[in-house]
Amino acid sequence: MAPSTQFEVSQPPTDVVGTVVFAPNSNKLLVPSWDKSVYLYEVGDSAEDAKLVNSYEYRAPILDACFGADDNEAFTAGLDREVTRIDLSTGEKTTLSKHSEPVRCVVYSPEHRLLISASWDGTLHIHNLAAPDQSPVTVALPGKPHAMAASPSKLVVAMTARLVHIYDLPSIATALSNSSSEAAAASIQPWQQRESSLKFLTRAVACMPNDAGYATSSIEGRVAVEWFEDTAESQARKYAFKCHRQTAPEEEGGGDIVYPVNALTFHPVYGTFASGGGDGTVALWDAEAKRRMRQYQKFPDSVAALGFSRDGKYLAICVCAGFETGMENYDGKGKTKLFLRELGETEAKGKGAK
Amino acid sequence: MGKKKRGHPDVEELLARPWCYYCERDFEDLKLLISHQKAKHFKCDRCGKRLNTAGGLSVHMNQVHKETLDKVENALPNRQGLEIEIFGMEGVPEEIVQQHNQRIVTNFYTAQAERHAATGNPPPGHSGGQGPAKKIKIETPDEIKRRLAEHRAKVAAQKAAAANGGAVGIPTDGQSPGQVVSPFPPPQPGFPYPAPAAGAPPFAAGQPFPPAFPAGPSPPPGAATAFNLPARPPSGAPPSALPQRPPYFYNGSGAPPPGFSGTSSTVDELVAGASRQGDDIDQLIRMAEAGIKPAKPAAPAEETGEKKSKKDKEKNTRMVYGDTEISPEEKLALLPSYKLVEV
Numbered sequence: 259m260a261p262s263t264q265f266e267v268s269q270p271p272t273d274v275v276g277t278v279v280f281a282p283n284s285n286k287l288l289v290p291s292w293d294k295s296v297y298l299y300e301v302g303d304s305a306e307d308a309k310l311v312n313s314y315e316y317r318a319p320i321l322d323a324c325f326g327a328d329d330n331e332a333f334t335a336g337l338d339r340e341v342t343r344i345d346l347s348t349g350e351k352t353t354l355s356k357h358s359e360p361v362r363c364v365v366y367s368p369e370h371r372l373l374i375s376a377s378w379d380g381t382l383h384i385h386n387l388a389a390p391d392q393s394p395v396t397v398a399l400p401g402k403p404h405a406m407a408a409s410p411s412k413l414v415v416a417m418t419a420r421l422v423h424i425y426d427l428p429s430i431a432t433a434l435s436n437s438s439s440e441a442a443a444a445s446i447q448p449w450q451q452r453e454s455s456l457k458f459l460t461r462a463v464a465c466m467p468n469d470a471g472y473a474t475s476s477i478e479g480r481v482a483v484e485w486f487e488d489t490a491e492s493q494a495r496k497y498a499f500k501c502h503r504q505t506a507p508e509e510e511g512g513g514d515i516v517y518p519v520n521a522l523t524f525h526p527v528y529g530t531f532a533s534g535g536g537d538g539t540v541a542l543w544d545a546e547a548k549r550r551m552r553q554y555q556k557f558p559d560s561v562a563a564l565g566f567s568r569d570g571k572y573l574a575i576c577v578c579a580g581f582e583t584g585m586e587n588y589d590g591k592g593k594t595k596l597f598l599r600e601l602g603e604t605e606a607k608g609k610g611a612k
Numbered sequence: 613m614g615k616k617k618r619g620h621p622d623v624e625e626l627l628a629r630p631w632c633y634y635c636e637r638d639f640e641d642l643k644l645l646i647s648h649q650k651a652k653h654f655k656c657d658r659c660g661k662r663l664n665t666a667g668g669l670s671v672h673m674n675q676v677h678k679e680t681l682d683k684v685e686n687a688l689p690n691r692q693g694l695e696i697e698i699f700g701m702e703g704v705p706e707e708i709v710q711q712h713n714q715r716i717v718t719n720f721y722t723a724q725a726e727r728h729a730a731t732g733n734p735p736p737g738h739s740g741g742q743g744p745a746k747k748i749k750i751e752t753p754d755e756i757k758r759r760l761a762e763h764r765a766k767v768a769a770q771k772a773a774a775a776n777g778g779a780v781g782i783p784t785d786g787q788s789p790g791q792v793v794s795p796f797p798p799p800q801p802g803f804p805y806p807a808p809a810a811g812a813p814p815f816a817a818g819q820p821f822p823p824a825f826p827a828g829p830s831p832p833p834g835a836a837t838a839f840n841l842p843a844r845p846p847s848g849a850p851p852s853a854l855p856q857r858p859p860y861f862y863n864g865s866g867a868p869p870p871g872f873s874g875t876s877s878t879v880d881e882l883v884a885g886a887s888r889q890g891d892d893i894d895q896l897i898r899m900a901e902a903g904i905k906p907a908k909p910a911a912p913a914e915e916t917g918e919k920k921s922k923k924d925k926e927k928n929t930r931m932v933y934g935d936t937e938i939s940p941e942e943k944l945a946l947l948p949s950y951k952l953v954e955v
Contacts, residue, residue, distance in 0.1 A: 263680065274944065276941065292944065292950060318950075319944075319945075319950050321941060337945055337950060360945055362941065378942065402942075404939050418937055419937075458931075458936050459935065459936050459937065459939065461939075477931065477933045477934070477935075477936070478931055479931075503929075506930060509767070512928070513928035513929050513930060514929040514930070515929075515930050515932060516929050516930065516931045516932060517932045517933075518931075518932065518933045518940075536932050536933065552682055553682070553683070554682060555682070555683075555692075555693065580932065581932075581933050581940035581943075581944075582932050582933055588943070588944060588947065602678065602679060602680045603678060604678060604679060605679070605680055
């Protein structure tokens with residue numbers, strides 16, 4: 259029997275989870291949930307040795323969270339329409355900005371000390387944490403943002419109507435430090451405006467750790483991999499593929515049942531990536547070789563969030579009740595499970611392009 | 613009457629053949645099966661070493677190549693697990709054995725019924741007195757298409773009815789919302805087989821609907837097509853030729869699955885359930901034989917993706933979440949239980 263390297267973490271969040279994120283310097287794991295709490299876990303020497311360290315209560319469901327400059331600083335975004343900084347050691351919360359609608363995503367760029375929040379009010383708030391007194395700059399978006407991710411130098415925002423905007427972080431940082439908020443807001447323009455390679459609503463975005471490109475996934479069982487560089491050569495390399503599908507039984511007319519791909523995350527060391535779908539599976543892909551490397555055993559429910567630890571040793575997998583069209587009485591309470599997988603040394607290592 | 617085999621093995625012979633847990637293929641003898649398993653399922657893809665069991669291969673991968681084996685190669689999608697130690701016919705779970713036997717028996721009787729229908733011979737022990745000699749009705753492609761369209765419409769109508777009726781709708785053979793949410797394939801509902809007049813011969817296709825089946829309220833689509841069927845290849849809907857077997861449940865516990873109550877289930881449901889049971893595994897096998905990987909494309913190369921998407925347009929796909937403008941999170945946010953409490 260293969261040695262089991264996957265463990266279920268005790269005391270999981272009690273409701274839907276949108277994100278799982280590891281701390282930059284330790285194996286702390288931050289999990290925001292719709293149960294109006296943010297949970298902090300710590301993984302010890304093995305995946306088995308993971309425990310709940312603390313949980314922080316909010317007044318509304320929290321949709322996204324990210325770590326800040328160190329392992330004790332985190333930022334959260336939620337239905338309370340606020341972007342909040344939280345000190346994980348003391349639990350002290352500070353509201354950084356207010357949107358007029360729930361805040362969907364929050365991303366921190368440690369390279370540029372920028373915190374960017376994206377809200378359903380159709381704006382980005384860019385906080386320059388190098389100058390904490392400066393009020394956040396608002397950037398209008400052409401659509402509602404659904405997913406956002408940052409690489410060392412780029413910020414990718416995926417919106418409704420299949421819009422994708424890519425911002426250049428160094429130039430935003432320069433604009434913020436050189437001019438007033440109003441002038442900066444006017445000067446911030448997307449570095450690139452793209453149409454999603456996928457025909458359906460974008461579900462997740464993840465950036466390659468080597469700053470070369472990003473992957474997007476949609477509700478229609480598909481993942482696209484694209485490169486930032488705007489040359490014909492680089493753009494010709496982009497591709498999309500189907501995944502997270504199941505064949506329907508014959509008496510329903512056959513065909514495929516297509517699940518949304520809820521989560522994408524790149525391995526920080528090898529540059530391969532993992533996808534998690536509504537079919538309850540997690541697959542590891544080699545973006546260079548265009549190959550699937552692994553597919554893990556099915557999870558009991560839809561995979562909602564994935565996150566690699568910074569050294570790539572652990573993969574956190576959060577499983578919730580799946581969403582479906584026409585589910586007015588959705589109830590995900592008590593169905594959330596958090597798994598930790600300890601990866602073998604070469605488990606996520608790609609074989610290189612063929 | 614003298615027994616003429618005519619090259620058709622009888623059902624006992626079929627059941628006695630050793631078969632592979634991982635891919636449902638059967639073999640002449642155990643030696644062949646074991647060598648098949650070593651070559652197809654327990655072979656190391658790094659060095660080609662053939663191991664005896666999945667566990668052996670896992671240990672080998674770990675020690676020699678420092679890799680983790682996460683599934684058995686070339687196995688049917690729901691048989692890829694490493695938890696079960698299989699060697700030849702040893703270690704196969706009881707419910708899987710029963711499922712396999714059931715499939716063999718079903719296929720056997722389907723084939724037999726077809727032969728009887730095709731030749732016009734009555735089933736053994738029913739020489740004459742069974743009604744008029746069977747006529748082979750040959751459907752034109754148009755007729756078949758029309759029938760398919762009718763069947764589709766019926767399925768769609770039932771689905772719609774189930775959707776409108778909520779949880780307590782008409783029992784259809786479609787998936788209930790709960791099943792769709794589940795990432796697992798339909799949970800192999802443990803419907804017992806209808807046991808009308810035990811010992812009655814499997815009625816040949818084309819025969820009138822046997823009286824043992826009480827005419828239930830609107831037969832489910834699977835059954836509806838099957839009952840009026842002339843001879844068709846086994847890939848069609850085999851439920852009409854289902855043999856009579858004592859009821860048992862697939863969930864292995866021997867107890868009725870939750871939701872099943874002996875009295876409330878109509879025969880239609882039972883038949884539909886039984887047909888699905890057969891279809892599931894048969895379909896998996898057919899797909900495996902055709903080399904189709906059901907879950908995902910093996911290589912997400914752009915070229916193949918392009919080709920497949922063209923093919924896909926003909927294939928009907930059903931999206932679990934189909935709203936192209938509003939994300940699930942936005943819908944969730946509207947639910948009263950997540951409403952923001954203003955302070």
